[in-house]
Amino acid sequence: MRRVGAKAKQNRSVGLMKGNSGGKKKSYLAVLIPCVVIFFIFLLSQRPSEQKTGAPVRHHNFVKEREQAVLADTRERAIARGTEEGLIGKGKYRCAVVIDAGSTGSRIHAFKFEVEGEELTLLDSTFKAIEPGLSSFNEDPAQAGLSLVPLLDEAKAFVPAEIAGETTVELRATAGLRMLDPSEVQSILQEVHTVLQSYPFKVLDDAVSVMDGADEGVFMWVTSNYYLGNIGKPAEETASVIDLGGGSVQRAFALGEGQQVPATLEEDSVRTIAAGGRRYKVYVHSYLGYGLKAARMSFLKPYDSVEEGHPCMTRGYEGRYHYVDENVSVKSDDEVGASVEGCVAAIEWEMNLEEGCGVEGQCSFDGVWSGGGGGGSEHNYVSSYIVDIARDVGVIPRESTMSDVALGDFMKAAEKVCASDYSQVEQAYGHYLNNDTDLPFICMDVLYAYVLLKSGFKLSPDREFTVVKQFDYKGKKVEAAWSLGAAINTIGKHSVGEVIDHE
Template identity: 40%
Template structure:
């Protein structure tokens, strides 16, 4: 057998040099291109945009300019409109006090108050995506109460701020005063989206009551037959029913907003009823209450607060049964109630309802979701109304000093609103919600997510 001679490596390369050149040259070019691209300043990498390429995610920035403060929400969506994490959470949420309406005489100061929130929002959005990220500012009942001229001056100052000092995608019509039906509809979308109910039948969705500072909204899905029975409204008034198409399903959404009946505004309405001495103010307190441009005397009766008398004043302020409804069921002030039905049987109640229940101690403040009965607001009100202002300081350490004199009033009003105003069974379990669980995290139960879903769905 002949032995095959083994050549040296240089001999082998020389012998097969043609093949080596065919393989090596393209490989070298590919490596060189990759080196140049990765070294180019400003190139987008996975590190610059967490989670992958720019096209796989989008952001939306929503400012909630409410009567009690300003808040910013930043959301990140994938291509299926599912929420993605931002800094280990499913949203950025920051807030400041006071709200824009506190600067009625200084529009520029009102706009400048949003700068810290704007800077925080921009800081969590990858730089390469900021110019593509829409920003909206929705002012609610606080600005609605100022009147057209004052509110428009503030909004114009906010528009100029976003146009000149923001790197986000700005459109002037994205800064506006939300009407109450928009606010209520967005809130309904938010809670049903987070709880995984969008795309199901209307009977499987939940109803929402959102108690803000200046207004309260009720929204729930109704049948097409009930939608056809909705009463006609006068020109300039919001329709009772909105038709929505979400996740492949049509919904007829009953929604109504009651201006002047948010918690802070309702205090003023109750104080108008009571006059100089209020049965709803904790004993020993003598002061005044400011809301909007008005100041109201807020002094306790010599005998202190009275649950029963305060309840009478709250029902009068709600104007239950005025005017009477002849051919349909109404809530308060003669407002059609939507007809009831399956879309209202599971009720989620948000904002100040959760806050006061937590502060009064009948829900766990560390749990953002709680099941309660309206009757528990009544029981808490009866306990609070018995106390003087000094005793209440010790009994309710979590209540802010400026809210403490009105604790009896607030709890009475919340019970009256649910039971007398909206005709909710006092023993029906409702869900108090501050945040809604979504995946492995929690998201604020507020209307901005509904707005973000709308803007993220737009071309």
């Protein structure tokens, strides 16, 4: 990943106004008094205390002090009004628009930043989500582009018209599009590009793409640690992030200083990030096919053509499961019902927990190096579907946006859910995720969250971790999503001048 932060410092200047005297000099005192005042100021500036100690006489830079005062006053007035209009036109204020095109839906994030040299301060943001995701339009790509119109309208209303032409818009597709045929992906992205160009924002050459899963993980690490105020702190004081999407799951954390990385793995597993005056080596991996919706298909498929029911399905359910272009039959074992032990075994088998990664004792699952622990791996923030599951099965209150939980909380919830008949599940958990689409798989989902965190990412059963839907940032609720990291990256790579001049 490229350096996060502004690429070039903004040049600022402040014009000082000189006052004029409109009246005539009526006496010599009018001239004498200012001269006396100036003389005494001169004497005070030559204080013996400074000369005796050898300390240099400090001459104030009144222009710089005035500049700082004006900028501080501008910022204070802007914050007091609840807007940032006071920063427009002063080289201090930039916006960025990012569309997260996930496997189950598209989400837009628009941000307003104050720019201070290489530092970005988030002033405000907006968010809107729609369903379904772009991958569902593989047979009608034109509708993929049109589906984004409500999101872009939201961003257009948020970004001041005065700077819309210097505001970038980008769309980064994630796991859903990675699973489609390349020709289908190309058609969808072309339609998206056409729709983006119909708005006043700037569409750069690399603005529409299928994002690498590792980039998604790194951007999420930047976002979370930015909101937590950790950027600039030692690696051990930063947060690890685990982000469970529909098609993939990512983990990222900063390695400790001097921590050894297997030479054969460094290129794929470690990104160097410069932020907050520090350089971080961030371990990151994206497990494609292990997002919530994709993993369900992996867990269900082995039972598609067998007589016995699936151990993760609650008693009384029979139906089908569809994901991308695959369908499988699903039914429960009506004699036994769902089995926590049997469901966990089925999940663990498909996760390939025993597969080696080439580094003894440092493997996560599916043959992937875990990063080796240490550094910032101990303070875990878990987002996306795991938070939704936790809220909908009672692990945390439904209104909660951030809570500390333990692995045992998920197991207790699973034991309750999996012991229910499907009719009881419908009555007690009818609000679960997308209702009828997801409700049949509630037992499987809770246990997958448990196994993923405990056996996959080796989180300690004795240590709490944080599930987060939104961060509290400067008195506002902001979404826990990788999009902020992407916006910071884009602003860091492209100056205002480069954006404006882009054709």
